Amino acid sequence: ETGVTQTPRHLVMGMTNKKSLKCEQHLGHNAMYWYKQSAKKPLELMFVYNFKEQTENNSVPSRFSPECPNSSHLFLHLHTLQPEDSALYLCASSQEWGVLNQPQHFGDGTRLSIL
């Protein structure tokens, strides 16, 4: 196990629904990340939290709303999503954002399908 747990593993929702993705890390890390992985495309960084503070928002639409209540937990709140938002959403953590040579530890992702 990588020490990063994501739930649910699979989620199917309609465009008008509201749902949340959850990520929890047991590694004592201080930085957490949300990535989007679409078929045949490189991973796209969405958000970065460092010591619970959001440090990066890569022009992500407002229908994605992150929340980081503490260094161990990260949420991604979803509402009024579009079909093109169907993808694998990966959570990762590292010791600290911006420190060189630290690997990111990934969870196994939530496979999201928008109907």
Next chain:
Amino acid sequence: KNQVEQSPQSLIILEGKNCTLQCNYTVSPFSNLRWYKQDTGRGPVSLTIMTFSENTKSNGRYTATLDADTKQSSLHITASQLSDSASYICVVTSNNAGNMLTFGGGTRLMVKP
């Protein structure tokens, strides 16, 4: 614009054979390069990391090379096993504010018996 290009996009080899995956990048300024393995339905797992001064890094049957002058890296897999079937992702970190990561599109490897 920072870019990471991987080739081939997909590869099929027979069990026991060797293979080499390529990664070319235009990321600047360069900090380090990582190779990740992503099994189907799982998250990426780090295999190797190399900084500017490192030319070779091994992890079991995986050997990564880095040529910082030509901005190329390769991942060589020796004596492939069925469990090597996965996507291999090259990630380059830039030595700028926030140390932004640039991901390659990955090479999908299938090892057949």
